[in-house]
Amino acid sequence: MSGYELPAILVIVSDYSAYADVRDIKSPIIDASLAAMSLCFALETLNLSSVCINWPCEVTFDEKLRTIIEIESHESVVMLMGVGYPAADAVIPFSAKKTVDALFSCNERIK
Numbered sequence: 001m002s003g004y005e006l007p008a009i010l011v012i013v014s015d016y017s018a019y020a021d022v023r024d025i026k027s028p029i030i031d032a033s034l035a036a037m038s039l040c041f042a043l044e045t046l047n048l049s050s051v052c053i054n055w056p057c058e059v060t061f062d063e064k065l066r067t068i069i070e071i072e073s074h075e076s077v078v079m080l081m082g083v084g085y086p087a088a089d090a091v092i093p094f095s096a097k098k099t100v101d102a103l104f105s106c107n108e109r110i111k
Contacts, residue, residue: 004051006082011065012036017074032078043083049090053080 012035014028040050055061055077065077 004082004084006051006084008083009053010039010081010083011069011071012039012078012081013071013075014078015072015075017072028076029078036079036081039081047085048083049086051082053082055079 012032014032016028019025019027036052040052043050062077065071071077
């Protein structure tokens with residue numbers, strides 16, 4: 001990751017050991033993602049900033065990470081999260097939204 005000085009990187013994992021049914025295949029990923037979202041909010045209360053880092057689902061990346069940290073065989077990496085104190089001059093990104101009138105058009109039928 002370029003552009004960041006990250007004093008800590010968290011590894012967010014999903015745990016498949018409690019999900020036996022194939023219909024729940026995505027449940028551990030959803031659960032881990034929801035927990036990560038709550039963690040981001042909690043970090044803000046401690047005046048810490050976070051950045052979610054996408055983790056590609058590739059065997060080579062997974063194998064390399066497993067040589068660095070212990071991850072059980074029934075666990076899968078969902079994402080990484082960088083954590084640290086924000087720069088003093090940091091600002092919150094903002095993306096102006098368009099109004100409904102700017103996006104919506106309706107063709108009326110001519111009678």
